[in-house]
Amino acid sequence: MLTRKTLIAASVSALLLTACGGGSSSKDNNEVVTPVEETGFTYDAGDMITNLTKEVIVAGYDDLNTKAEAFHQSTLTLLNTPTAENLAAAQTAWQVVRVPWEQGEAHIFGPVDALSIDPHLDTWPLNTNDLQTLLDETTGFTAELVKGFNDDVQGFHTMEFLLFGDGVNDNTKSIDEMTALEREYLVATAEVFQGYTQALYDAWTVTQDATDANSAAYQDLLLTPDNEVYASELGVVEELINGLIGIVDEVGNGKIAEPFGASIDATDTSLVESQYSWNSLADFSNNIRGVQNVYRGEFEINTDETGLIDFVTAADATLASRVDEEIAAAITVIDAIAGDNDMPFRQAINDADARVRIQAAIDALSTLQATLENDVLTLLNDWKLN
Secondary structure (H helix, E strand, O other): OHHHHHHHHHHHHHHHHHHHOOOOEEEOOOEEEOOOOOOOEEOOOHHHHHHHHHHHHHHHHHHHHHHHHHHHHHHHHHHHOOOHHHHHHHHHHHHHHHHHHHHHHHHOOOHHHHOOHHHHHHOOOOOHHHHHHHHHHOOOOOHHHHHOOOHHHOOHHHHHHHHHOOOOOOOOOOHHHOOHHHHHHHHHHHHHHHHHHHHHHHHHHOOOOOOOOOOOOHHHHHHOOOOOOOOOHHHHHHHHHHHHHHHHHHHHHHHHHHHHOOOHHHOOHHHOOOOOOOOHHHHHHHHHHHHHHHHHOOOOOOOOOOOHHHHHHHHOHHHHHHHHHHHHHHHHHHHHOOOOOOOOHHHHOOOHHHHHHHHHHHHHHHHHHHHHHHHHHHHHHOEEOO
16 A cells, blocks of 8 residues: 555656646645755775775785895895895895885775884884994894884884995995994894784784784775774775875875975975985885875786776766876876986985976875865765665
8 A cells, every 4th residue: 555655646746747847846836846956976886995905905915025024034144144245135125125015105094003013114214323322232133122122213214224324425335334233133123024014914814903813804894894993885985095195195295395395495304214225206106106006906007907996987087087197197207306317305305406396296296185185085975875
C-alpha cells in the first residue's frame, strides 16, 4: 500500500510540473516552489585510495628502507676500508636514500608523525657545536649510544656533515679529512637511521603501534575507512590533498623563501637545508615530484595509475589538467635555478641572476598552492560519496 500511495503522489507531482511548464511548480495552488538544481559530482575513490596507499606511499617507504640499508652497508665498508672510492660511494648512497625521503614528504602523516620519525631522521638545522663536542670528548660510538642523543646530532644532516664537510666552499671531502672517530659516528648513526626507516615501514604494513601487536597496520586505516582516524573516504582524500598543500607551502614559503630573504642583502645561508652536500635543489625538486606522484598516482613515471588527478577530473577535467601542468611547471623552474653553471642553492641566493630564477620558482609554487587550496580542496564540498 505504501508503494501505491507513493506512486500516486509521484504521478500527481509530475502532472503539476508538466502543467506549470519547466521552471517552477505550484503547491496548493498558492506557493510557488522552484526546483533545486542538483549539483556536485560522484566518484568512487576506492581504487584511487588503494593505489595511492600501496603503490605510492607504502612502496615509497619500502624503497626508503631498502636504500637506508644499502647506505648503512656503504658506511660499514668505509669504516673498514677508508679509501677515496668508498667515501665517494657512501656520499652517493646518502644522496640516493635522500630521494624517497624527500618525495615522501608529500604524504607526511600517520606513523612518520606519530612515531616522531621525521625529527629523528631529518631535524634541521644541525647542531654542529654539540656534534663537534661529542667528537672531541667521546669514543666508542655505538648505535645504542647515538640513539640516545638529541635529534639535532643524528639523522640525515649529521651524516651529511660527516660525509661532505661544511659545504661553504665546496661539497667535497677528502678521505684524509675524515677521522676514524667520524667514520665510527657515521656508521652508528646510519644504523640508527635504518632502524627508524624499518619502524616506519613496519608501522604502515604490520602494526602501527609496535607495543601492541593487535593494532592495525596504518595502511588498513586508509584502505578501510570508517575507523577511529578516518570516518569515511572523504577523510582519506582530505588527508591526501592537505599533504600536498603542506609540502608545497613548506618548499615555497620555508625552504626556498626563508634563506632567499626579501633582498640580496637579507639572505641567510644558515637556513639552507642540505647545504653541506649542495643537495638543496634536488631536495626541493623531489618534494614536488612527490606531489606529482600522489597527484598522478604514479610512483614510477608513466605507469598510468589512478591518482588524485582522477578525482579532480570527475569534478572538472579542465582544472585537473591545470593542476597537473602547474605541478610540472614548478618542478621545471626549481630545476632551472642552478642555471648553466650548476650553481648550488646556497650560492644562488646571493647571485642577482639566479635570484630571478628563484623568484620564478617561489611564484610557481605560490600559484600551485593557491590552486590546491582554493580549487582542489574545496571540491570535497561538492563530492557526493556513494
